[in-house]
Each structure stands twice: as C-alpha cells, then as structure tokens.
Amino acid sequence: MDFTFFNPTKIIFGAGSLEKLGATVSSLGKHALLVTGGGSVKRSGIFDRAVASLNAAGVAVTECAGIEPNPRITSVMRGAQIARREGCDVVVALGGGSTMDASKVIAAAVLYEGDPWNLIAHGQKDWHIPTEALPVVTVPTLAATGSEMNSGAVISNDDTKVKSFVQTDCLFPKVAVVDPELTLTVPKDQTAYGVCDIITHVMEGYFNGVDGTPIQDRFAEGVIINAMEWGRKAVADGSNLEAREQVQWASIVALNGWIQAGVDMVPPMHMIEHALSAHHNITHGAGLAIVGPAWMRFAAKALPARFAQFAERVFGISPEGKDVQTLSKEGIDAYVAFLREIGCPTRLSDVGIGDELFDQYATDAALVLRDEEGRLLGRPPMTKADIVTVLR
Ligand code: NZQ
Ligand code: ZN
Numbered sequence: 001m002d003f004t005f006f007n008p009t010k011i012i013f014g015a016g017s018l019e020k021l022g023a024t025v026s027s028l029g030k031h032a033l034l035v036t037g038g039g040s041v042k043r044s045g046i047f048d049r050a051v052a053s054l055n056a057a058g059v060a061v062t063e064c065a066g067i068e069p070n071p072r073i074t075s076v077m078r079g080a081q082i083a084r085r086e087g088c089d090v091v092v093a094l095g096g097g098s099t100m101d102a103s104k105v106i107a108a109a110v111l112y113e114g115d116p117w118n119l120i121a122h123g124q125k126d127w128h129i130p131t132e133a134l135p136v137v138t139v140p141t142l143a144a145t146g147s148e149m150n151s152g153a154v155i156s157n158d159d160t161k162v163k164s165f166v167q168t169d170c171l172f173p174k175v176a177v178v179d180p181e182l183t184l185t186v187p188k189d190q191t192a193y194g195v196c197d198i199i200t201h202v203m204e205g206y207f208n209g210v211d212g213t214p215i216q217d218r219f220a221e222g223v224i225i226n227a228m229e230w231g232r233k234a235v236a237d238g239s240n241l242e243a244r245e246q247v248q249w250a251s252i253v254a255l256n257g258w259i260q261a262g263v264d265m266v267p268p269m270h271m272i273e274h275a276l277s278a279h280h281n282i283t284h285g286a287g288l289a290i291v292g293p294a295w296m297r298f299a300a301k302a303l304p305a306r307f308a309q310f311a312e313r314v315f316g317i318s319p320e321g322k323d324v325q326t327l328s329k330e331g332i333d334a335y336v337a338f339l340r341e342i343g344c345p346t347r348l349s350d351v352g353i354g355d356e357l358f359d360q361y362a363t364d365a366a367l368v369l370r371d372e373e374g375r376l377l378g379r380p381p382m383t384k385a386d387i388v389t390v391l392r
Helices: 017-026 046-056 073-086 097-109 188-208 214-236 241-254 268-280 284-300 304-315 324-341 358-365 384-391
Strands: 010-013 031-036 060-064 090-095 136-140 152-157 162-167 175-178
Touching (some): 010 241, 017 136, 031 046, 031 073, 046 090, 073 152, 090 097, 097 136, 152 268, 188 268, 214 324, 268 384, 284 324, 284 384
Parallel strands (some): 031 060, 136 175
Antiparallel strands (some): 152 162
C-alpha cells in the first residue's frame, strides 16, 4: 500500500450540537454567509436556532437561501456576489449535500476573479483548481454525501448539462457541526436515497480499488453492514434518533478519505449517475440505486471473487456448493432486495427515464475520469458501449 492521508476537518458530533455553532464560527470570522436550501430548515425551525446561536456569539449573519438539489453554478455565483457585497468572512452551510457543496465553491469563488465555472471545469479549457477559500463550517441536515467532512463539491451547469466536481485541500470544511437531531425531519424517500449514497461511496473503493487492502476491506464491510442495519431503522421510523445518529456517522466515515486510504479508488457508478442527474435532476442517491446494481452485474463478470467476498461477508451468504459466479450474483440480488425494501428505485423506468439519451450519458460519464483510450476508469474500465449496456 502507498498513500497520503489528510483530513483536517474538526467534527463536533452529537444531538444538540447545533447550539455550539455560534461559538465555533466566532473563532473563524465575524460575518457569516449562511447558505441554505429550498426551505426545509425554515420549516423545521433549524434556521432560526442557527441564527440565534450565531448572533449570541457576536457573529453577524447574511443569508443565501435557495440552493437547489443538484446545485447550479448560477447559485454559486449569486452566493459569491452576496458574500463579497456584504463583506462575509466565513461561510456556514446549513443543509444537505447540495447546500454544503455550493457553500464550498462559493467560499472559493469569493476569492477568485475569474468565471466560477472554471473552479469546476475539470480537465477543460480554463480549468482552475482553487488554492484558497473562505473558511467553511458545515452543518449537515441530511445524511448522505459526506460533504460535511470532505474536500469535494459537485456542481451542475444548466446551459451545458454538465455536472462536474472539484476536490482540493482548501475546500475541507474547518469544522463540521454534526447534530443528528437535524435529520429527524428528512422524509422516508430522501432517507433511503441517502443510505444508498453512503453504501455506494464505500462500494466504489471496495470494488474499484487495488487488491491487497484487507484492513480497508473490513472497514468497508463494517460500514456497509451498519448503514443497512441502521438505515433500515431510520427509514422505518424517522423519529428514531439512535438510527439517525448511526446513519449520520456512517455518511461521514464513508467518504472522508479514511476508508479510501491506500485503495486508489475511482468512482464509475458515480460518474454514470452524475450524467443522469445532470440531465434529469433526479436525487443523486436514487440514481445510484439504479446505476449501482446494474454496474455491479457488469463488473462481477470481470471480478467475481471480489463480489463473492461481498456476498459472503456483507450478506452472510454461504459459499457452500457454489461457484463464485453464483455467489456473487446472490450478493447483488440481496443488495437489490435491500434497496427495494427501503423504497429505492432500481430501474430507470421507475424514475421515468427512457433510452433516448443513452449515448449522451455514456459520453458525459467518461468526460473526466478516463484512460488513454477514452474509457471510463474503474475495474474494469468501461467503453461507451459498456456504459450503454449497463444503462440498458
Ligand atoms: O433544499 P431543502 O429545502 O433543504 O430540501 C432538501 C432537498 O429537497 C431536503 N432536505 C435536506 N435536509 C432536510 C431535508 N428535508 C427535510 N428535513 C431535512 N432535515 O432533501 C432534499 C435533497 O437535498 P440535497 O442536499 O440535494 O441531498 P444530498 O445530501 O443527497 O446531496 C446531493 C448532492 O450532493 C452531491 C450530489 O451529486 C448532489 O448534487 N454529492 C456530493 C458529494 C461530495 N461533496 O462529496 C459526493 C456525493 O457522491 C454526491 O455526488
Ligand atoms: Zn454519492
């Protein structure tokens, strides 16, 4: 194994930790840009509590509301304009992955003179990887992306229908104030999609990483098993705080770099899903529930032993009298059954997507993470035809 691990984000975790927001932010700045989504934090009263905590600690607040799911670059530009105009010196993200991602790129865009899309335009002309950003504090209200403790952000461009990402050290949040009580109001469907996102983050490394990472394998299997166990409970009863806590912590550890250390992960399921949500604005986790199993059936043909291990260790399926192909198929079937049980779509037709743009999705999916032959990186690498097969 060969890796560098870095994650400087401080975590303040626990029910009621929202009350610590003001004191936390006041050590980073005097005037916060408080970034929120489409209104859930207003309805639940979280917004007022956050503002009260900030004001009590002497932090002035300017709001940037209305970050949409699958956030657009236009919202980032708007947020950066507000922050500049009002002289904000710290960005507080109060919401799901979309709000947290937009906040990170706003924090970088405030200090960047060029077109903010350049910060996202991975591998394209004028691409500019940000090197500085205002300090960001994340306050997740939905357990899914792990954005609260990682340096990534995913932003869409409505004009070009491209959904791209940035991942760089200056975007690590300074602090994540993680209060699982804030997730009690997340509806059943979003809870389930979040669980699928968490599991898929772990699976990307587990299936697409290098061989010879036994400790990481066991971490990954443990997180998947727990995400399923507690995710099931959170979906069945959204008011179960213990389940919300476990799912929230799972979302953090699934994508804060720890499980990925030494694994050399590439995320083909995510690249295919991003191509779908760029065009159709479906929830990311729901898209993964559709793409994931289809991709697994494709990849299991190349790496059946890996999928057999998954079946045995994650689902406890007995290998006795079975060849690896059968065992790996049973594991994938068990995973699909879990997704259906918690209410995830598992087919494109479930979310009303037809095959008209399959070629386009396949092209978009391999736009950035591609090998010299233009194939989407992963194990195995995928040609455009492979991606279309998976989609079909
Ligand atoms: O916008 P509001 O009104 O807040 O409602 C949201 C939204 O409609 C709602 N919600 C959030 N917290 C709630 C709540 N509803 C009730 N109670 C609460 N406490 O949930 C809906 C979805 O929110 P969103 O933030 O879009 O979901 P998610 O957290 O799944 O984020 C998805 C975005 O993150 C990107 C995805 O591509 C997508 O754009 N990702 C970011 C990653 C990262 N930064 O590392 C990695 C991921 O793989 C992913 O790609
Ligand atoms: Zn994801």
